[in-house]
Amino acid sequence: MDKFKNLVTLTGFKIGLLATILSLILYGIDPPFFHIIELKAFDLHFLSRGKIQPSGKVAIVAIDEKSLDRFGRWPWPRTRIAELVERLKKLGAKVVAFDIVFSEPDESSGINVIRNIKHKLGDKDGEAKSIIEAAEKDADNDRKLAKAVKNNPSVILGYFFFTSKDEIKHLDASSHNPALTYLKSVSKKEDFVIRRIKKGTPQPKLLNAAGIQENISMLSEAATSFGYFNIVPDPEDGVVRWVPLAIQYGEKAYPHLSLEAVRKYLGSPPLILDASEYGVDSIEIGSKAIPTDEKGRLLINYRGPQKTFPHYSFSDVIDGHVPKNVLKNKIILVGATATGIYDMRTTPVDGTFPGIEIHANIIDTILKDDYIHRPDWVVAFDILTILILGIALSIAIPKVRPLYTAISAICTIILYIILNNYIFNHWKIWLTEVYPIFTLIAVFGSATTFQFMTEERKKKEIKNAFSRYVSPSLVNEIVKNPAKLILGGDEKRLTVLFSDIRGFTSVSETLKPQVLVKLMNNYLTPMTDIVLKNGGTVDKYMGDAIMAFWGAPIWQEDHHTRACKTALEMLKELSELQMAWEKAGIPKLDIGIGISTGRVTVGNMGSSTRFDYTVIGDTVNLGSRLEGLNKEYGTHIIVPKYTYEDVKEGFIFRELDMVRVKGKELPIKIYELLGEKSETSGLNKIAELFETGLEAYRSKDWDKAERYFTDVLKLRPNDSPSRVFLSRIQELRKTELPAEWDGVFIMHKK
Numbered sequence: 001m002d003k004f005k006n007l008v009t010l011t012g013f014k015i016g017l018l019a020t021i022l023s024l025i026l027y028g029i030d031p032p033f034f035h036i037i038e039l040k041a042f043d044l045h046f047l048s049r050g051k052i053q054p055s056g057k058v059a060i061v062a063i064d065e066k067s068l069d070r071f072g073r074w075p076w077p078r079t080r081i082a083e084l085v086e087r088l089k090k091l092g093a094k095v096v097a098f099d100i101v102f103s104e105p106d107e108s109s110g111i112n113v114i115r116n117i118k119h120k121l122g123d124k125d126g127e128a129k130s131i132i133e134a135a136e137k138d139a140d141n142d143r144k145l146a147k148a149v150k151n152n153p154s155v156i157l158g159y160f161f162f163t164s165k166d167e168i169k170h171l172d173a174s175s176h177n178p179a180l181t182y183l184k185s186v187s188k189k190e191d192f193v194i195r196r197i198k199k200g201t202p203q204p205k206l207l208n209a210a211g212i213q214e215n216i217s218m219l220s221e222a223a224t225s226f227g228y229f230n231i232v233p234d235p236e237d238g239v240v241r242w243v244p245l246a247i248q249y250g251e252k253a254y255p256h257l258s259l260e261a262v263r264k265y266l267g268s269p270p271l272i273l274d275a276s277e278y279g280v281d282s283i284e285i286g287s288k289a290i291p292t293d294e295k296g297r298l299l300i301n302y303r304g305p306q307k308t309f310p311h312y313s314f315s316d317v318i319d320g321h322v323p324k325n326v327l328k329n330k331i332i333l334v335g336a337t338a339t340g341i342y343d344m345r346t347t348p349v350d351g352t353f354p355g356i357e358i359h360a361n362i363i364d365t366i367l368k369d370d371y372i373h374r375p376d377w378v379v380a381f382d383i384l385t386i387l388i389l390g391i392a393l394s395i396a397i398p399k400v401r402p403l404y405t406a407i408s409a410i411c412t413i414i415l416y417i418i419l420n421n422y423i424f425n426h427w428k429i430w431l432t433e434v435y436p437i438f439t440l441i442a443v444f445g446s447a448t449t450f451q452f453m454t455e456e457r458k459k460k461e462i463k464n465a466f467s468r469y470v471s472p473s474l475v476n477e478i479v480k481n482p483a484k485l486i487l488g489g490d491e492k493r494l495t496v497l498f499s500d501i502r503g504f505t506s507v508s509e510t511l512k513p514q515v516l517v518k519l520m521n522n523y524l525t526p527m528t529d530i531v532l533k534n535g536g537t538v539d540k541y542m543g544d545a546i547m548a549f550w551g552a553p554i555w556q557e558d559h560h561t562r563a564c565k566t567a568l569e570m571l572k573e574l575s576e577l578q579m580a581w582e583k584a585g586i587p588k589l590d591i592g593i594g595i596s597t598g599r600v601t602v603g604n605m606g607s608s609t610r611f612d613y614t615v616i617g618d619t620v621n622l623g624s625r626l627e628g629l630n631k632e633y634g635t636h637i638i639v640p641k642y643t644y645e646d647v648k649e650g651f652i653f654r655e656l657d658m659v660r661v662k663g664k665e666l667p668i669k670i671y672e673l674l675g676e677k678s679e680t681s682g683l684n685k686i687a688e689l690f691e692t693g694l695e696a697y698r699s700k701d702w703d704k705a706e707r708y709f710t711d712v713l714k715l716r717p718n719d720s721p722s723r724v725f726l727s728r729i730q731e732l733r734k735t736e737l738p739a740e741w742d743g744v745f746i747m748h749k750k
Helices: 002-008 012-029 032-049 065-071 078-090 111-121 126-139 141-150 173-187 217-222 257-265 314-318 355-367 377-396 402-427 434-466 472-480 504-508 513-533 559-583 618-633 641-647 683-698 702-715 720-733
Strands: 058-063 095-098 155-162 211-213 226-228 242-244 246-249 252-255 271-276 279-285 288-291 297-299 311-313 331-336 344-347 350-354 488-501 537-542 545-550 591-606 611-616 637-640 651-660 668-676
Touching: 012 377, 012 434, 032 402, 032 434, 058 065, 058 314, 058 355, 065 314, 078 141, 078 314, 095 257, 141 217, 155 257, 226 252, 226 257, 252 257, 257 279, 257 331, 257 355, 297 355, 311 314, 331 355, 344 355, 350 355, 377 402, 377 434, 402 434, 488 504, 488 513, 488 559, 488 618, 513 537, 513 545, 513 559, 537 611, 545 559, 559 591, 559 637, 559 641, 559 668, 591 618, 591 641, 611 618, 618 637, 618 651, 618 668, 618 720, 637 641, 641 668, 651 683, 668 683, 683 702, 683 720, 702 720
Parallel strands: 058 311, 058 331, 095 155, 095 331, 155 226, 591 637
Antiparallel strands: 155 211, 242 297, 246 252, 271 279, 279 288, 344 350, 488 545, 488 591, 537 545, 591 611, 637 668, 651 668
C-alpha cells in the first residue's frame, strides 16, 4: 500500500516527467501555434548566418524603373522582348528563362486595324491585298517574338498553374481549349515532362493543378522549353520557404521554371522523379539528386536579401551598356522588379522580395548542391533531445535551488540555440528548435510551481505557529529564512517609536477591572493595526505603552517616514476614541509619542527556549525619553534632529528646544511633529513664529521672545510649548544667568 501511495504521490520529478511527455505529444501533433514559431525560428537561421556568396552562374535582367522610364509603361510591344532575346543570344547567355507569361496577343502595333481592313477588302483588289498582307506580317509582333524564340533554343517560357478550382471560375469554356492544346503540345516534348523512376509505386503526393494560364500558341510552338513560375508561400504566415519543383496536372508532372533552367544549363538531361510509397524522395537531373520532402518541395537556401544576385537593367542590355562577357554562359532570368508590376513576396531574409529573385535562389541552391536537409533521422533525434533535456531538468529541480535551476535552464536554452544554429550553418540540417526549448520551459515552470506550492504549504504551517506571537513582517522573514530564529543580532540604522497614555495610572485606579481591560483593548487594537499597516513591528506592550520599530526584520528605505506617518495616524485615531470614551463616561486620555532614528542592535534576544525579536541601544533609550518629554512641553510627538533631517521634506515640524537628556553629555535638538506638508491648517505660520521666539529666547531677548510666543497663542490658544517658554521667561527674568548660558534644557527625569 505504501509503495502504491509513493507511486501516485506527486513530486517535482514526476511533474517534470509529465511535462516532458506533454512536450512529446505536442511534437507529434504539431499544433499551428507551435508550427508557426518553429517556422519563425527557421527564418532566424538565415538572419544569423548572413549573406553567402552565390555561384556566379545566375543573373537577372530586370524590368526596372530605369527601363520603364526608357521604354514606357508595361506591357511593352513584343518586338522589345524579341530584341532582348536576340541581344542575349549575342551576349552568350546559356539559358534565358522568362518569369513572364505572354497569355494575350500583342495588339500594340495596330495589327487588328490592318486585319479589319483586310477582312473588309476581301478578294476585290489582289494588289491591295498583297500590300495589306505584307503590312500585317510586318506588324505581327508576336510572330517576331516567336521567331526570336525559335532561333534561340536557350529560351524557357514561363507559365502559371491555377492550384484551386476557385481560381478558374472566371474562365469560360473557350478559355480551356487553348490550355488543353498547350499542354498537349508541350507534353509531346518528352525531355520537358518529369518521368517516374519506379513503375508500380503509388502516385506521389505532388501539388495538383486545377488549370493553367499559358502562353499564346504561336510562342508555345516556337519554344522548346517551359516551366511554371508558381511560388507557394506557407499558408500559416505567407512566407516563401519551400518551392514545389513539380506540379501534377492530369496524369503528368511538370517542372518548375527554376528546375527547367538548371536542366537546360546542364545540357538538358531528363528529369526523373524518385518516389516511394511514402512520397517523393528526390528529383534527379543527370547526376544531381535534389532532396525534397514527400510532396516534391525543395527548401530554398536563400543566399541573402534583395540584390544578392547581379541585376542588369533591361534597357542597359538593349542599349548595349552591359559588358560583353558579363552574361556569357549564365542563366539569365528575365522579370519585373519595378514597383507596381513585380511579384512581391515575403521571405525569411526580406519582407519585400521580388519573385524573380526567389527563382535565382532556387537555381543557385541546386547548382551548388547547397541543400538544407531534414533527414529521416531528425525525428528520432528531436525525440531523444526532448527526453534527455526533460528528464535531466526533472531530476535537478527537486535537488537544486530554483535560481540555479533557472540559470541552468536558460544557459541550456542558449547553448541549444547556438548548437542548432551551428548545425544549420555548417551542415545545413534543420533540427527542431521550439519543442526542446518548450520542454525546458514547461518542465521548469510546472515542476518549480509544484515545488513552490509545496513550500508555500510549509510556510503556512510556520505562519500558523508564529503569527500569534510576532508581527506579520517577522513571520515572513522567518518563513524566508528559518535561521533568523537563532539567537544573535545585527546592527542596523532604523527608527523606533514609543507611545504612552498620559496619567493612565491615576485613571486606571478609578475603573473596574473589566472596564479597564476593555478600555486597553479598545485602545491597543487600533493603534497596533496602524503600526502594522505602515509596515512596523510591534516590539512589546508595556502596560499602556507601545514600542514599535521600522527597518527590520525587513529593510525599509523609508523607515523614518513610516514611523512619522504612524504617529500622526495614531493621533487621528485617538481623537475618535476620545469621543467614544466621553460618551461612555471615561475621562479624557491623551498620549505622548517619541520617535528616534539611529543605529541599534536588532535580533532575537533571550534564552534558547524563550526569546523576543527586539531592538536595543542608545537610539531606543532616546526614543523612550523623548516620549516622556511630551509631558514637559504638553506636546504629542517629539523627534530628535536625526529623524527630522531625514523626513523634513515631507512633514511640518517646529524646533522645540535644545535638551540634555539624562545619561548624555551633549545636548540634542528636538522637534515637534505637527503634520504632513499636504496640510493647510496654518501650521507653517505657527512653526515660523515659534522658532523666531525660540531664537530670541536663546539670545536672552526676553521681550521679543514673549511677543512671538504670544503671537503663537493668538493663532493657537492652547499651544502648550508657547506657554511653557513664557513661564520659563518669567522665571529667567528673576534669575541672574551665567555668561555661558546656552538655553539648553536639562532633563532630570527618564
